[in-house]
Structure formats: structure tokens, C-alpha cells
Amino acid sequence: MINQDIFRAATLLRQGELVAIPTETVYGLAANAFDVEAVAKIFAAKNRPFFDPLIVHTDSIEKIKSFVADFPPKAELLAQNFWAGALTLLLPKTKLIPDLVTAGLPRVAVRIPKHPLTLALLRNLDFPLAAPSANPFGYISPTKAEHVAAQLSEKVALILEGGECEIGLESTIVGFEGDKTVIYRLGGISVEEIERIVGSVEVKKHSSSNPAASGMLESHYAPRKKMFLQTIETLLEHYKAEEIAVLAFNTIQNKIPLANQKILSPQGDYLEAAKNLFDFMRILDEMPQKVIWAELLPEKSLGRAINDRLKRAATEKL
Ligand code: TXA
Ligand code: MG
DSSP states (O other): OEEOOHHHHHHHHHTTOOEEEOOSSSOEEEEETTOHHHHHHHHHHHTOOTTSOOEEEOSOHHHHHTTBSOOOHHHHHHHHHHOSSSEEEEEEBOTTSOHHHHTTOSEEEEEOOOOHHHHHHHHTOSSOEEOOBSSOTTBOOOOSHHHHHHHHGGGOSEEEOOOSOSSOSOOEEEEEETTEEEEEEOOSSOHHHHHHHHOOOEEOOOOTTOTTSGGGSSSOSBOSSEEEOSOHHHHHTTSOGGGEEEEESSOOOTTSOGGGEEESOTTOOHHHHHHHHHHHHHHHHHSSOSEEEEOOOOSSTTHHHHHHHHHHHSOOOO
16 A cells, blocks of 8 residues: 555554655654564565664654653764764663664664655654665665565555655664764765764774674665676676676766666766665666676765775675
8 A cells, every 4th residue: 555644554553564754764564663573564565684773753852852761962063964864873772662673782873864755754752663674684775665566565554655765875873982973874964974973983984893883784775686886897898798787987988889878977076876776786687688787976975975885786796
């Protein structure tokens, strides 16, 4: 069922069912964060390992303060500047948050999302929503209701139709280690924007040896087809031009047939590129070509987060 009935959604969530919700970043697969059995359904529906913790969503800082043990001044500053929005804060949890939500970790990830439909839903609930991206574990995140329907429709009671996600990239995850501000996952708010508010930050190197967050697992956000980041000339030594689909930033690749190409933003706009990224990856994954070649963006603004997703979706060995 796909519709905009937030009252039906609220009823289902109160009954411990799963509802897919639109946010400005990607669609989430939501359940009552205080209800362990409901949260367990998320892991089952996504085929997600239990060591991978979930983000908790609500509509106000007051509600967040009811289930975190501390809300430090830097968190306040970031919250004032970026909520509602694509920022997730890691804060020490209280017992109200089940260990299943945080995979046993002492901090809980919290966020106030910006989509009006989801904010209206959250206002109607007296519990927060645990919600990972609404895709099978390891696959591309959904930025349209139809993406969720294509992969999880039998597993959710309702998909709230909220149109195309405005940002199209997951939230930026920020936490604090002593005096340091740390970015654990690059996302919809750029490093530059965060640094403008709290000064210099450390960006944690993601690696599979540190799977505290799934966004940190190396292979993630991946299409089924092999995707490569080597030069197009190198790829042409292994595949014919007709066998290659292209995901480029702002320029057409003249060695590859035009019909096989998707351009993220012909004007070179990072916001437009982010919004198109996952949708275009899905379209290319459905096309008949054997492999995808993707172009990395300049390492600034949202280009950094987009490159992070491309690198994790890519296959290293040709
Ligand atoms: O934009 C987003 O963040 C979307 C929308 C739905 O809000 N959600 C999302 O969730 O991307 P998910 O589960 O796909 O990614 C959440 C990331 C994971 O890498 C998870 O491990 C990390 O947040 N995370 C959650 N709780 C954590 C915790 N307590 N400590 C460290 N990392 C945590
Ligand atoms: Mg995800």
C-alpha cells in the first residue's frame, strides 16, 4: 500500500508494524524505537546484521532529551543550524533506547528529518522511530517510494508517498570524542558546512575493520552489476564500448554510446548530482550493459560524500 495517510501510518506503528517513511535524504524503514519486537522486524525485513545500529528519528530536541543522557553545547550548536535536516548526532543513550537499536553501543544516533509528511507523523507519535534506509542490506538506498516498493513491498505494512528525496544522500553522522568533533559518515551536509559551525573536524576513515556503522562497511550502496572507477581507457581494454554503461558527473564520454550514459549534473551542480546519484545507479543497474563505469567528482562540497558512496559501490579488480 502506497499513500499519504499518516493517521493509518501512526496506527500501524503503534501496533508494532513497519512503515516506510520519506525523508529529505533517503526513504527510511521505520518502527517504534522503544519496542524491541518492532525493531527486530526491521533487521529481518532488510536482512541486516544485528551488529549494525539504527538511527532514531523524532520531531523535537525536547523529545530527544528525554532519551539521551547528555546533549553537549557543540551538539546544540549543530542541532540549531542543521535540524530539521541531514545531520545525525551520536549522543549517549539512556535505558529507554533498547540495546538492539544501538547494537549494544553506548551512544544512540538521532536525527530530526525535514520531510513535512514525516514530521507531521512524528508529531502524532509519543515514541521515536528507528529507521535505517529502506533497502535490502548492502544495496542502493531508495530516493523514491517506487524504489522501496520494488524491493520491500511485501515486508512493509505501508509506504508513505513523499515524492523524490530532496537531497538524495544519507545524513552526515557526527559525534564527539573528548574535545574533538568527529564525522563518522560523510553525507548530505558537507564537511565545510559543519566546520563553519564548530571549527575543524576529524573525518574518520571508513574501513571494514571498523564496522561500528554499516555506512562504514566498505562494500555498500552497491548495484548488482560490477561498477568500476578506473580510467575509461583501462576499462575498454577489458570490455567493448557497447558493454559499458556510464555514470558521469557533468560530461559525456565520447568513446561510449550516448544511450548508455547518465550525467549526474550537466551544469556541474553538486546538489543536483547528489539528488540523482542513487536513482541513476538503479537505472544503470537495470540496463542491458555488462558493467558500469563511474566518474569521481572533485573532492569538495557534496562531491566528497558522493565519491565515498561511489568508492564503496565499486569493484577494485578488473
Ligand atoms: O539519512 C539517513 O541517515 C537515513 C534516513 C532514513 O534517516 N538513514 C540511514 O540509516 O542512512 P542507515 O541505517 O542506512 O545508516 C545508519 C548509519 C549506519 O552506518 C549505522 O551503523 C550508523 O548510522 N549508526 C547508527 N547508530 C549508531 C551508533 N550508535 N554508533 C555508531 N554508528 C551508528
Ligand atoms: Mg543504509
